[in-house]
Amino acid sequence: MNYQDDRARYRRLKLLTIAGPTLFVAAGETVRQYLLQAWLAPTILTLLVVAVTLVGSVLFSWYVFRVLEQIETERRAYKDAMLSLQERERIAREMHDGVAQNLAVLNLQVHKLTDDVQTDRKEAALKELEQIREVVQDSFFDVRQSLFDLKATRRLQEGFWPAVEKQLHEFEKHTAVTVNFHPLEPAEDVFNELTSVQVLRIVQESLTNIRKHAGAHSVTVACERQGSQVQFVIMDDGRGFQCDKVDRSLHFGLSVMRERAESIGGTAEIVSQPGEGTKVTIMLPVLGRRGEHGKSKAHVGG
Numbered sequence: 001m002n003y004q005d006d007r008a009r010y011r012r013l014k015l016l017t018i019a020g021p022t023l024f025v026a027a028g029e030t031v032r033q034y035l036l037q038a039w040l041a042p043t044i045l046t047l048l049v050v051a052v053t054l055v056g057s058v059l060f061s062w063y064v065f066r067v068l069e070q071i072e073t074e075r076r077a078y079k080d081a082m083l084s085l086q087e088r089e090r091i092a093r094e095m096h097d098g099v100a101q102n103l104a105v106l107n108l109q110v111h112k113l114t115d116d117v118q119t120d121r122k123e124a125a126l127k128e129l130e131q132i133r134e135v136v137q138d139s140f141f142d143v144r145q146s147l148f149d150l151k152a153t154r155r156l157q158e159g160f161w162p163a164v165e166k167q168l169h170e171f172e173k174h175t176a177v178t179v180n181f182h183p184l185e186p187a188e189d190v191f192n193e194l195t196s197v198q199v200l201r202i203v204q205e206s207l208t209n210i211r212k213h214a215g216a217h218s219v220t221v222a223c224e225r226q227g228s229q230v231q232f233v234i235m236d237d238g239r240g241f242q243c244d245k246v247d248r249s250l251h252f253g254l255s256v257m258r259e260r261a262e263s264i265g266g267t268a269e270i271v272s273q274p275g276e277g278t279k280v281t282i283m284l285p286v287l288g289r290r291g292e293h294g295k296s297k298a299h300v301g302g
Helices: 003-036 042-118 122-150 152-158 160-175 193-214 248-263
Strands: 178-182 218-226 229-236 267-272 278-290 296-300
Touching: 003 042, 042 122, 122 160, 122 193, 152 160, 152 193, 160 178, 160 193, 160 218, 193 218, 193 229, 193 248, 193 278, 248 267, 248 278
Parallel strands: 178 218
Antiparallel strands: 218 229, 229 278, 267 278, 278 296
């Protein structure tokens, strides 16, 4: 979608909305006054004018709303395409910054291990093997995260909360970090698909930062309603950090979380202090909508 063309369409639609009814009424009055008044009885002429006005108003309104719906549909499709493209670019950057660099480190360590074995330095060789194991494990987690991001929409077929629970279970299984999970009560699906995907990815990004940088023993993930908003909290008991002094990879991860939250109309606040862990708070607006049998439901919009 070209935004220049989009703005031009809005301008034409605005001009049509302002001038269309005026010209229609003017033309109708001219025809009535100079052509039809002499040929038709006043009652019939009045009914004819009412009918023509009604039909013209319906057709004009239908056209205006059809154009608006078409523009909105195109805008949504464009937004979805841009989010998909940004996600692919993000995954590509993460693969480059994570897996590619790990492979380069792994290559160097294999050469060092070969030298240690050839020179019969057993202790050094064992140390290199342990470092190689850590690099391989780190790469394994990075690849799993990328695969999870690519399959996030498919995972949501089981429901949002089961998807989050499975995500946390896998993290706990592979890191031995204790995870405490507190979903909404009742655990209803209040997120639309776009919001659900972004929240899942924010949680995954938080877990990745915890695994790589926090050295935490436990993680708490909790969600609750606060008035017209839903609060999603991810908190760990790790080493923490100074928010104004973070390394490149962690800064990138924090920026990604904020961008994701903002893309669905929410906010992400990261609070941390050295030795006091880290707390990520996501706030999302709740929009009311009507559900089945006329009951009001809450829905988080994006």
